[in-house]
Amino acid sequence: MGTNEDLYAVPDDTAVVLVRDAMDRTTADLPPLPDLVGAARAQGRRRKARVRFAIGGGALAVAALGVAGAVALPVDNDKQKSSGVINVAAPPSSPSTTPQPPVHITPSPGETSMAHLPPAERAKQEDFQNRAVPVLQSLLPPTVGTVQRTDLNVRMYHGTKDGKTFTIMFSVRPSGPGTNPKPCLEVKGQVCKKTVLPGGIQAHAGTAPINNGNVTETRLSFHYGRSDVSLSISPHDESNTSAPVTNDQILELAKAPAFLDLVKAADADPVEKEQKTAPAS
Template sequence: MGTNEDTADARTALLVREAMDRATAELPALMDLAGPARAEGRRRKARVRVAIGAGVLAVATLGAVTASLLPGSGSQGPVEVVVAAPPSPSAPPPQPLHIEPTPGESSMADLPAAERTRQENFQDQAVGVLQSLLPPTVGTVQRTDLKVNFYRATKDGKAFPLIFSVRPSSEQPQPCQEVRGRVCAKATLPGGIEAHASTIPTGNGAVNETEVSFRYGTCNVRLSVFPHEASNTSSPVSPAQLLEVAKAPAFLDLVRTAQAQPMEEEQRSIPGG
């Protein structure tokens, strides 16, 4: 007695044979050609039979595989077919956090359209870099529409103001001094640039701000993260972490861009100030 496998093979062979016979029967009869022409006609008919046979065999094989997946067929289990989802549309550009200027204070809304677009594009780049380099404790970084150097980080409902400034200046930044509870650290950045970081007590000493600053070309660079004073929560990033941000090539690329095409007014000292 034949096995189920033998029966399936016999059915497959029969399907192939019948399909080939039907397909070749529909071909026009060969003309009574002589010699090479008649031989070419036979070869054409043979090629059609082979091609159709291969296609039917593939269909029959697929049917056999499908049948093996049915209950009671002894299959190891269902085969999962994964269909790739269509690509999602591009995410819209991030919207700035609106901060109402104080009376008499200007904002980015007052800039000429081209300059405002240039500054907003830089802010978008800065948000991406800062988000990737700052520790997760700072939360989500957003740009604001008040000033090109003003951002905000939010974590667990607490907002931490953030300043990233690349400001032209003829004067060197003052080195960190450990006075009034200030704690300093320093590191050498690529290119031999010396950077100073510090923890600065604010709010009557109850909370701390953290800051890193250094000189780059003709500009003074500053990255500061302020506390959330309403909840007495200090800056969620340490001076050591800010120094690591300052060393990163992506951060220095931002600084280089802002130094080459300044977006902040030149810092000028006030005599007697």
């Protein structure tokens, strides 16, 4: 008679089949398992998208800070060269437009200065001078130097270059009988040139020898509206230096809109008295 082990012994292949059948019967009534792989893949994609979004947002924030820092921080050329980063400096502030004080000129005996004018009239003339200075400075050639107004009269300005002072006379004066500017004549060494300004106005320029004849003065004249307009640049007598402005240069100045705007303003609201002429005897 065999042992208990012999009773329960089953061939290997048969045991495998029995176990598999039992598992199939046990799980037959259970619902199918969800697609874990698909869900995991979808979750992974969402997580990856969130990471990319976070990285992109951080990059934008860093870029914004970089731009702000480039504008706010001063430029260091040495650091730029070593790092390869170029900062954009903030634009410089505009230069001060505060009018400069005038050049003081002591009046000659019997002459009066702007200091003797009524306060309102003096303020009006000084305002015109302060508007004229930057226009003359920008339109006259650099050889004239730094342009400044004077406190002697509204017509007088100075140009200073290399220690030499050139007197500039700029006048917009109401016309009086017989005071219209005369055409330039090439007499006594004077060299003339003319041009036509906007509105058909004819302007004359002349370079003429003065004093001992070794130096020249440059002059401009024309009639505008109800006024006679003149501009002259005198030589520097002490050094025998002629006025550093040519006829062509002064005629180009006369065509400039900024200069004509000054003329127009003074013609509409004069800063000088009407010129009087003495009757012929």
